[in-house]
Amino acid sequence: MSTSTQVDPRGLRVAAAITSVVLAVVLVLDSPVREIVLAVQVGVFALAVVLGLQASPYSIFFRSVIRPRLGAPTQTEDSRPPRFAQLVGLLFTTGALLAFVLGATTVGLVLTAFALVAALLNATVGLCLGCEMYLALRRLRPASVA
DSSP, X not given: XXXXXXEOHHHHHHHHHHHHHHHHHHHHOOTTHHHHHHHHHHHHHHHHHHHOGGGSHHHHHIIXXXXXXXXXXXXXXESXXXXXXXXXXXXXXXXXXXXXXXXXXXXHHHHHHHXXXXXXXXXHHOOOXXXXXXXXXXHHSOOOOO
């Protein structure tokens, strides 16, 4: 995850909004449909983590459908913090999926709810908890010796 590219923050919020809808749906569905929908979201997070944010289906949707109507962004952001946030989302949703599959429904619901709250914060007010975690971890790392 060391490659830094610039991303449109509006796309990040759109992706968070779509993620919020998907996770809310997961919370109201019953097994096995719940696990299938959650597995799709796990896949979306995995693509963003492994291949980069631009490979996410939500980013592709934003770039091809929404951004042409909005125009170019007035500002961009470093992709590393949101990519780390996708990793955090991947960990929570993978844990939730495993919990559901293993019959620990309450654990799965709680992990999904945590991921939903984080996605909602990003979508509604632009607060990316995973990004903040990334920045906090960067501050804890010792400065490199030049």
